[in-house]
Amino acid sequence: GESVGxxxxxxSVQEGxxxxxxxxxxxxxxxxxxxYKQESGKGPQFIIDIRSNMDxxxxxxxxxxxxxxxxxxxxxxxxxxxxxxxxxxxxxSGGYQKVTFGTGTKLQVIP
Amino acid sequence: xxxxxxxxxxxxxxTGEKVFLECVQDMDHENMFWYRQDPGxxxxxxxxxxxxxxxxxxxxxxxxxxxxxKKERFSLILESASTxxxxxxxxASSLSRQYNSPLHFGNGTRLTxx
Numbered sequence: 561g562e563s564v565g566x567x568x569x570x571x572s573v574q575e576g577x578x579x580x581x582x583x584x585x586x587x588x589x590x591x592x593x594x595x596y597k598q599e600s601g602k603g604p605q606f607i608i609d610i611r612s613n614m615d616x617x618x619x620x621x622x623x624x625x626x627x628x629x630x631x632x633x634x635x636x637x638x639x640x641x642x643x644x645x646x647x648x649x650x651x652x653s654g655g656y657q658k659v660t661f662g663t664g665t666k667l668q669v670i671p
Numbered sequence: 672x673x674x675x676x677x678x679x680x681x682x683x684x685x686t687g688e689k690v691f692l693e694c695v696q697d698m699d700h701e702n703m704f705w706y707r708q709d710p711g712x713x714x715x716x717x718x719x720x721x722x723x724x725x726x727x728x729x730x731x732x733x734x735x736x737x738x739x740x741k742k743e744r745f746s747l748i749l750e751s752a753s754t755x756x757x758x759x760x761x762x763a764s765s766l767s768r769q770y771n772s773p774l775h776f777g778n779g780t781r782l783t784x785x
Contacts, residue, residue, distance in 0.1 A: 592771035594773055602779075603761050603776030603777050603779050604714075605776070606774070609773060661714040662713060663711060
């Protein structure tokens with residue numbers, strides 16, 4: 561079946577530094593990719609998305625990079641803040657909106 | 672903003688009980704989903720629905736059923752709860768089957784089956 565994997569289960573970053581969270585996927589037919597943030601006690605929240613016709617997309621302090629050749633997705637968070645501490649999930653979908661999630665990366669921000 | 676509301680944050684049920692988990696969304700989304708979230712396993716899709724009275728099995732439908740009688744409401748039913756169904760249950764909705772768009776999640780129901 562499809563798989564979406566994360567390279568690092570836990571990432572510790574000093575406050576103010578940039579964070580990079582990586583994700584690998586296996587389905588070459590996937591055309592829509594999303595990053596979610598899940599804070600303790602809450603459901604996942606949408607951060608940023610990217611479609612397969614793009615390789616980079618920027619939001620507020622966040623950038624998503626897509627490398628379709630190696631099936632790799634990354635989330636970059638600039639100037640990481642304590643409020644960024646959460647679990648981050650990548651996901652992908654193709655047709656019919658069936659979304660596959662990875663197991664998540666926990667980001668710990670060190671004050 | 673889309674709001675997805677799950678009726679209970681915490682539930683404790685006994686083995687063999689019939690359990691209903693309710694979810695309501697307020698943005699006229701066509702798609703609705705039920706996931707369970709377990710440590711180390713991530714989010715796993717149980718059932719989803721693209722329209723009223725329609726349902727599709729996800730990756731782990733065994734032991735569950737769903738009901739979608741109205742567009743805004745999607746219910747997950749555990750016909751006979753078992754201890755291995757102790758988990759965090761997350762409901763989500765998204766815009767349309769024809770257009771990939773982000774999922775909007777509720778804050779989850781933590782179900783404990785004793």
